[in-house]
Amino acid sequence: MARIVIAGATEASRAQLLRLLAASGYDNCRACASAGELRRTLAACEDGVVVIAGAVAGCPMDDLAADFGESFRILLIGRPEALSRCESPGVFKLSYPCAGGAVTGALEMLIQMHSMRLPRRTGDDKALVERAKALIMKERGIPEPEAHRAMQQYCMRHGMRMTEYAERLLQGGHDHD
Structure with missing residues (x-):
């Protein structure tokens, strides 16, 4: 439950x-x-x-x-x-x-x-998102909740899943705003 x-x-x-x-x-x-x-x-x-x-x-x-x-x-x-x-x-x-x-x-x-939601993130997906969040925190000098929210907002604006965006960030596509 x-x-x-x-x-x-x-x-x-x-x-x-x-x-x-x-x-x-x-x-x-x-x-x-x-x-x-x-x-x-x-x-x-x-x-x-x-x-x-x-x-x-x-x-x-x-x-x-x-x-x-x-x-x-x-x-x-x-x-x-x-x-x-x-x-x-x-x-x-x-x-x-x-x-x-x-x-x-x-x-x-x-x-x-x-x-009935879509399947939850796997451990690998969670780790991927955490690494991307750490990258944003380091680059911007912001705390974890702020980095998480920035990722969520970007994903909502661009119609992406969080794991997609995390992969893109970690592959060098630093297009977060």
Whole structure:
């Protein structure tokens, strides 16, 4: 089953989500209280489904989707005005207030979508991407998350897979922008 990570603006929203999901059979969820904790958890998990209730301070949804949308399906639950601020097509939005069945139904759909994804990167592909990321970090003098995001953005703009772009970079095609 996909890993499920929960984040919420308040302790009450996180607790409510945990109770709802536990009652529906999803009792192995990880709850995050801050943007930093959420990002660290997502980086450690590598893939899964993220359920976010409300706005998490310091964590714009479009940035989260750009950084982790390739590996995670994201469900954002919030008021319509908050949902309208998220422009990423990769974020599934559910308007609050909503029934518990709507949340679990959306989660089940995202878990199915997640399991039907294209095959994950092999160890060799991951190593290739890591070497390309290290090259960008060295050339630009930037930290790893920034290099990863730069690679993702380039791939999205040019319609490339991350491994294709990594191969191109490592073969001397330094056309990253």
